[in-house]
Amino acid sequence: MKVAKFGGSSVANAEQLRKVANIIQDDRDRKVIVVSAPGKRFSEDTKVTDLLIEMGEAFLNNKPYEDKLETVLNRFKDITNELNISDEVINEIKQGVVEIFASDNSAELKMDAIKATGEDSLAKVLSVYLQSLGLKAAYLNPADAGIFVSDNPGSAQILEESYDHLYKLRDRDEIVIIPGFFGYTKDGKLITFSRGGSDITGSIVAAGVKADLYENFTDVDSVYCVNPNIVPSPKEITSLTYKEMRELSYAGFSVFHDEALIPAFKADIPVCIKNTNNPQAMGTIIVSKKEPQPNPVVGIASDTGFVSIYISKYLMNREIGFGRKLLTILEDEGISFEHTPSGIDDISVIIRESRMTKEKEERVITRIKNELHPDTVHIDRDLALIMVVGEGMDSTVGLADKATHAFAEANVNLEMINQGSSEVSMMFGIKSSKVDESVRALYKTFFG
Ligand SMILES: Nc1ncnc2c1ncn2[C@@H]1O[C@H](COP(=O)(O)OP(=O)(O)O)[C@@H](O)[C@H]1O
Numbered sequence: 001m002k003v004a005k006f007g008g009s010s011v012a013n014a015e016q017l018r019k020v021a022n023i024i025q026d027d028r029d030r031k032v033i034v035v036s037a038p039g040k041r042f043s044e045d046t047k048v049t050d051l052l053i054e055m056g057e058a059f060l061n062n063k064p065y066e067d068k069l070e071t072v073l074n075r076f077k078d079i080t081n082e083l084n085i086s087d088e089v090i091n092e093i094k095q096g097v098v099e100i101f102a103s104d105n106s107a108e109l110k111m112d113a114i115k116a117t118g119e120d121s122l123a124k125v126l127s128v129y130l131q132s133l134g135l136k137a138a139y140l141n142p143a144d145a146g147i148f149v150s151d152n153p154g155s156a157q158i159l160e161e162s163y164d165h166l167y168k169l170r171d172r173d174e175i176v177i178i179p180g181f182f183g184y185t186k187d188g189k190l191i192t193f194s195r196g197g198s199d200i201t202g203s204i205v206a207a208g209v210k211a212d213l214y215e216n217f218t219d220v221d222s223v224y225c226v227n228p229n230i231v232p233s234p235k236e237i238t239s240l241t242y243k244e245m246r247e248l249s250y251a252g253f254s255v256f257h258d259e260a261l262i263p264a265f266k267a268d269i270p271v272c273i274k275n276t277n278n279p280q281a282m283g284t285i286i287v288s289k290k291e292p293q294p295n296p297v298v299g300i301a302s303d304t305g306f307v308s309i310y311i312s313k314y315l316m317n318r319e320i321g322f323g324r325k326l327l328t329i330l331e332d333e334g335i336s337f338e339h340t341p342s343g344i345d346d347i348s349v350i351i352r353e354s355r356m357t358k359e360k361e362e363r364v365i366t367r368i369k370n371e372l373h374p375d376t377v378h379i380d381r382d383l384a385l386i387m388v389v390g391e392g393m394d395s396t397v398g399l400a401d402k403a404t405h406a407f408a409e410a411n412v413n414l415e416m417i418n419q420g421s422s423e424v425s426m427m428f429g430i431k432s433s434k435v436d437e438s439v440r441a442l443y444k445t446f447f448g
């Protein structure tokens with residue numbers, strides 16, 4: 001049995017849905033399908049999820065939202081008209097939105113329910129379309145599938161018991177279509193995963209049904225060794241380990257959500273990234289072990305939007321509890337941290353900028369000054385991280401040297417280097433404005 005997830009680009013319009021139906025029909029093992037909401041049809045287009053977010057925000061701010069709802073309805077109307085299927089989903093969306101807005105739920109819960117409307121409606125549309133083609137197919141709501149999650153709006157975590165519930169899907173003989181991106185708490189609240197979270201649903205479902213393969217259909221032939229929006233037509237990666245993909249997707253390979261690796265990894269389900277527009281292409285396979293490769297580096301990822309808190313204090317290394325006290329200040333503010341490179345008298349804490357509002361920044365700095373009495377403390381914004389990743393890197397001499405030369409050639413100053421903390425990657429901190437030239441220089445060095 002295979003679980004196939006189709007991303008927003010694969011279900012953006014009727015033409016894409018025809019391709020999806022062909023792919024499902026091509027392989028009888030594709031029994032469980034997970035779908036996203038319609039994504040962009042062209043580069044300036046807006047994803048349905050973003051339209052829904054705009055609509056939800058307009059409502060919550062007492063602004064008119066009807067035009068946004070109309071745009072969403074038109075996206076679905078175009079699809080049902082072109083596929084020549086019932087447009088019942090339009091009334092369901094309208095009614096659903098009215099009910100969500102009228103409910104007593106908190107703003108966060110309303111937003112999650114609104115966001116999920118895109119996936120939920122598309123799953124219904126696809127099942128009706130497959131039925132119209134003569135296939136035995138059924139829409140399945142995540143609650144009925146047993147996808148139970150924690151009560152963290154916008155960043156749900158799966159509850160372990162879900163896997164046993166999902167295993168029962170193996171007994172169904174029809175093709176089951178499950179909307180991605182959301183689940184339910186045990187007391188029935190709809191909660192979404194983080195953005196891009198349909199990949200997570202697909203992985204959870206694949207682990208639950210103990211699939212032979214989790215296929216993730218998107219709009220590229222494979223995972224490339226660098227972001228194709230930075231280097232045109234980069235080299236394709238044929239196979240990756242879970243560890244490599246986890247680091248690459250964490251650091252910006254948006255083709256696969258970094259949280260989506262864990263369920264598949266734990267259940268040892270291979271993941272294959274494939275192209276809906278070219279399903280014959282081999283794609284990229286992600287597995288637990290792979291043959292040693294001639295090139296120890298498999299990929300170079302980059303992500304912006306980090307800040308660094310730099311603290312220096314003479315004899316910091318001798319001060320028992322310094323690190324704990326610093327991290328407690330962050331914990332009290334509800335801020336998680338990404339990395340903590342340190343020296344004898346210095347420590348930096350790298351944090352996602354989105355988690356560090358201006359108010360939090362002020363409170364954190366004041367507390368660090370008052371409670372830790374540092375010699376210096378300051379915050380650097382506009383930081384980007386670049387990760388050079390590969391399983392064979394820790395046993396290859398001279399890679400850091402090659403990488404730092406590439407940065408030097410691109411005339412990029414290194415704010416931070418972290419090598420050795422991870423067995424499969426080296427990490428570099430640079431100014432965000434220098435990301436593209438750095439990635440190009442590293443690509444030339446390692447793959448040129
Ligand atoms: N290293 C990479 N390899 C392939 N695609 C990448 C990479 N890094 C970023 N991407 C981007 O990821 C996109 C696919 O992800 P996404 O837009 O989330 O797809 P979907 O609509 O299927 O969910 C590609 O079109 C590409 O622009």
Ligand SMILES: N[C@@H](CC(=O)OP(=O)(O)O)C(=O)O
Nearest residue numbers: 007008036049195196197198
């Ligand atoms: N539609 C949701 C979830 C998702 O996974 O979408 P996509 O497959 O388009 O990345 C989002 O945009 O966040």
